[in-house]
Amino acid sequence: MLSPTLVLEVGIAVFLVAVVGLLANRLRFSVIPFFIIIGMVVGQHAPQFWHIDLTFTESKPFIDFMGRLGVLFLLFYLGLEFSVGRLMKSGKAIVTGGSIYVFLNFVSGLLIGWLMDLPFKEMMVLCGVMTSSSTAIVAKVLTDLKRTANAETEIIMGMIMFDDLFIAMHISFLSGLILTGGTSFWSVAGTSLLALGFILTFLVLGRKLVPAIDRLLQDKSSELFILIVFSLLFIIAGFSETIHVAEAIGALMAGLVFADSKYIKKIEGMIAPYRDFFGAMFFFSFGLSIDMYTLSGAVGWAALAAFITILGNLASGYFAAKFSGRKPKASFDIGFTLSARGEFSIIMANIGKAGALLPIIQSFVVVYVLILSIISPLLTKESRNLWQVLFGKDQAPVKAKKTLEQLEESVNRST
Template identity: 25%
Template sequence: MSQLPTLIADLALILICAGVMTLLFKKLKQPLVLGYVVAGFLASPHMPYTPSVMDTANIKTWADIGVIFLLFALGLEFSFKKIVKVGGSAIIAACTIIFCMILLGIGVGMGFGWHRMDSLFLGGMIAMSSTTIIYKAFDDLGLRKKQFTGLVLSILILEDILAIVLMVMLSTMAVSHNFEGTEMLESIGKLLFFLILWFVVGIYLIPEFLKRCRKLMGEETLLIVSLALCFGMVVMAAHTGFSAAFGAFIMGSILAETIEAESIDRLVKPVKDLFGAIFFVSVGMMVDPAMIVEYAVPIIVITLAVILGQSVFGTFGVILSGKPLKTAMQCGFSLTQIGEFAFIIASLGVSLHVTSDFLYPIVVAVSVITTFLTPYMIRLAEPASTFVDAHLPESWKKMMMRYSSGSQTALNHENLWKKLILAMVRITVVYSIVSISIVALSFRFVVPFFKENLPHFWASLLGAVFIILCIAPFLRAIMVKKNHSVEFMTLWHDNRANRAPLLSTIVIRIMIAVLFVIFVISGLFKASIGLIIGVAVLVVLLMVWSRRLKKQSILIERRFFQNLRSRDVRAEYLGEKKPEYAGRLLSHDLHLADMEIPGESCWAGKTLMELNLGKKFGVHVASILRGKRRINIPGGSVRLFPMDKIQVIGTDEQLNVFNEAMQNGAKIDWEVYEKSEMALKQFIIDSDSVFLGKTIRESGIRDKYHCMIAGVESEDGTLMVPDVNAPLEEGDVVWVVGEKEDVYQLVDQKNEKVQAG
C-alpha cells in the first residue's frame, strides 16, 4: 500500500473541516470567514478530540499563497479611479478613523505592558474594518440602498488601500527596528515611487498586451496569463523590498482597468476561494484555548476598544467630513469589527518574527466577537442617534449644522490656481518617476552593455543619446503640458499680476528637465560644468521645439488614458454605466435617464420622427442600446423596437411625463385581447366556390381577409403544405387560420359552406 504524502493528507483534513463548517455557518447565516476559523481550530493540535494537521509549515506556505490571491482579488475589485470618486468625505473620515484607532491600539498595548512592536501591530489590526463582513451585514439587513451605506463602502475602499500602505510601513519598521521619522518618510516615498511607476507602466503596457492577444485568449489561457502577471509582480515586489501581498494587490488593480477584468475576476474566484479558505483555516489553527483563557481580560478590553473606538472615531470622522449626526453615527456603528486585514497584518507580524505568540489568538477572538455583534451595532445606530440628538445642546446642534453646510461648500470649491498647480504637480511627479526609472535601468543594463561592446567614448555617447531619447517625451510633457490649458490662459489674461507666477511655473519645470539631462551627461562624460549645462539647455530647447517629439508625447499620453478608460468606455457602450457627460447635465437641471421600450408598446416599430418625442414631451433621445449594439444620436428615421434601451435627456418633470406616456402606450385593453383571438376553420372547395381553379396567391385570402391557409386536405385525406402556385381543385378541404373576426368575414362574404374545425 502506497503512503499518502503528508501535504495531501493535511489538505484533505483542512478541506473536510472547512466544508462541514461552511455548511453549518451558512445554515446559521453567519460569515463563512468565522466558519473557516473554527475549522482551523478543529484541525489544529490545540483540539485533542479531532485529527490534527501534521505539517504546519506546508500549510503556512499555502496560507501565504492564499493571502496573495485574496489581495489579487481585492485589487481586481479596486480601481484607482475610485479614490477620486469617493470624495473628500470618505477621505477625511477614513484617515481620521485609522489614525485614531492606531493610537488607541498602541495605547491599549502599552497599557498592558506589551512590547512596542506588539502594540504597534495591534494598532494596525484594530484600525481596519472588515469589508467582507460589512457587505454581508448590509445585505442581510437590506440596507445596501440606504444613503449612509454608500459612504461606508467608500470609507472601506480607502481603508483597503491605506491598509496596504500600513503593511508596507509596518514591514519597514519591523525589519529595521527603527521608528525615526526620516526612515518612515523614506519608506513612504519609496512606496509612492514604485506604486506610481508600476501603475503607470502597467496601465500603458498590460491592456495593450491583452488587446493584441485577445484572439488567442480562451478562458484557460486568460487565467494562466493573469496568474503569471500576478506572481510576476509578487516576485518583483519582493525584490524591491515590499511584501508579496502588495505586489498581488498592485497587479490586481492594474488588471481592474482592463476590459478583461470581469472575466479574470470570475476565473480567479474559485482559486481565490480555495486558497483563501486555507489561509483563514490557518488563522484558526493558531487559536489556543488556553491562551484565550489566560488573556481573557485583554480580549475583552480590545473588543470594547474596537466597538467604542470605531463608534466614536467613526462618528467623529464622518462629522468632520461635513455629514449630519445621524449619518455619522450610522457609519461609525457599521465599522465596529475587525476581519480579514487584521488576520493578514497579524500573519505579517508572525512571518517577520516581531510579534508575540499571544497576539494572534487574541485578535482572532476579538474578530469573532465583533463580527457576531456587527448586525446588532448597525441596528443600534438609529436609536442611538435619536437618543444623542435628543440630549445634545441646541447650541451644539446649530454649530454642527453650520459646519456641515459650510464644509460641503469648502470641499467642493476649486479655484483655477488650485486646479492648475495640482495638475502641474501631478504631471511633473508622474513623468519624473518614469524618467528616473528609465535612467536607472539604462545605467544598470544598457550603458554597461554598450561599454562592453564599443570604445569608451562611443559607448558613452550612444548611451547618452539612448537615455535622452527615451526620456525626451516625458521631459517635454513636464515642460509644456498645461501651458495652454484653459486655467493657464484664463489666469494669464485675467490679471497681469498672475503672469510672473505663471512664468515661474514654466521656468521651474524647464529647470527640472535640464537637471535630468545634466545628470545623464555628467554620469557619462567628464567635462566642465559650464559645458554640461550649455549642452543640457540646448538639448532641452530642441525637445521643446521638436514637433515629432510633441506628437510622440501626445500619442503616449493618449494611449495611456485610452487604456485607463477602456473598461469604462465598454461599460458606457453596453449601457452598464452612464456616460461622463451625464454628470455635467445635473448642473443645468437636466438628467440622463435609462428607459426600456416595453415589449407590447405601441411605440415599437415607429420611427423617432413619427413619435416626435421632442415636441410632445420636450425630451431628446441621446442613445439607443439594442443588444450589444449602441446607436448614438439616432436620426429621425431610426425605428424603436421592443426591449430597446433608450437614454433620454430631460428635466425631472419631462422625464416623468415621458415615462408615464411610454408605459401607458404599453397597455392593451380587453377589446384588443378579444379581437386578437385566433380561430382555425375548414371549408370545402365545391363546384360553386369562387376559389375553384384559383391559386392561393390569386385567391386573395391573405391580402383581402388577413387569413392564412394552413393546409389543403385532398380527397384521400392527406394534409399538405399549400403550394401558392397550385390551383385549388374541387373536393379540396382548405384549412384557414386567422383572427376570429377575419375568418368569419371571409366565410360570410364568400357564402362558403363552412364546417367548424
C-alpha cells in the first residue's frame, strides 16, 4: 500500500532541489554539487517534523526511479548533441586529444587505486570515475563564460566525445565484471564484446534507420510525437539492459541515432525539460544514499586524486593544443574545463554499490565529484589570469622603428 505522504514527500524533495538550484544560480556555481549536498543533508540523518519524514524513507524508491530516468534522459540528450555523422567527421580532434586524455586519467586511476590498495574490481571502477569528465558541467561552464565560439572549444568537445565513447565501453565492461557475476576472463570478455557489438551496430546501422524514424514522426501531434520518441528510447535502453549492456549506454546510442533526424530541434526542445527535472532528481537521489558521516576516510584520497586529475588534464590540454596548432595558453582553458566530474562518475559509483563493492568507493566518489564540480568551473573562469600570473602576458611583436634616412626615402618615393 502506498504511503499517504508519498506525494507530499516527493513535493518537498522537488522543492528543496529547486531552492538549492536557485542558490547555485545566484552564486553562479554548477548546480550538481548543490543537488548532491542537499540530498546528503536531508537524507539519513534528517529530523522528522509532524508527519513529514525528511529522510524520505517512504518515497526513496520512487525518487530513485526518477533518478534512473534522469540517467536515461541525460545520456539520450548527450547523444542528440553529437550524432553519428558528427562523430565520423571529427577525426583527428577526437582520436589524438581524446586518446591522451583517456590514457593519462586512466593511469591516474590505476595509481590512486594502487596507493589505496584496492582490489581489481574497485580499481577498475576508480579508473572509470577518474577518466569520465562531466559533459553537463562542461557545457554549462562554456555557455556561462560565453566561450562556445572559441577555437579551443572545438578541441574540448572533440575530447569529450572520445571520452564519452570510451566511458560507454568501460561502463559495459564494469557491468560484465561486477553486475553479471562473471568471474572468468572469458565471461567478462564476452559481455564486453557484446557491448562493443551493440554500440558498433548502432553507429553503423543507426543512420540507415533515420529515414524510417522521420516517416514515423512526420505530421504527428505533440502528444504522439513525444510518445513515439519516449517509447523508442525506453525500449532501446531496456533491451540493452536485458543483454547486460548498461541501459544508460542504450539511451546514449538512441540519442546518436535520433541526432541525424530532421526533427532534431523539436526532439531536443521536448526532451530538455525532462532531462533537467529528472537529471536533478538523479543527483538528489545519489545524495540521499550517502551517509555524510562516513566520508571522512575518503577526503584525503579524493583530494589527492582531484589534484592529480587537474595536473593530468593540463598535460592533456597541452598536447591537444600543440597537435591542433593552438597557442600553449589554450592548454589551461582545455585542461581546467575538462577537469569537472559529475554524472558518469556517479553512474559508475552506483554500479559499484549494486555489486556490493567496498563502501570506500562510494565515499571517494562523493568527495571527488564535489571537489572537482566546484573547483573546475572556478579554475576555468580564471584560466587566462592564471596563465598570465605563471607565464606572463603574450608579447605583441614589436615593429622595427624606421631610421630618418628610411623615412626620407619613403617620402621621396611617394612624391
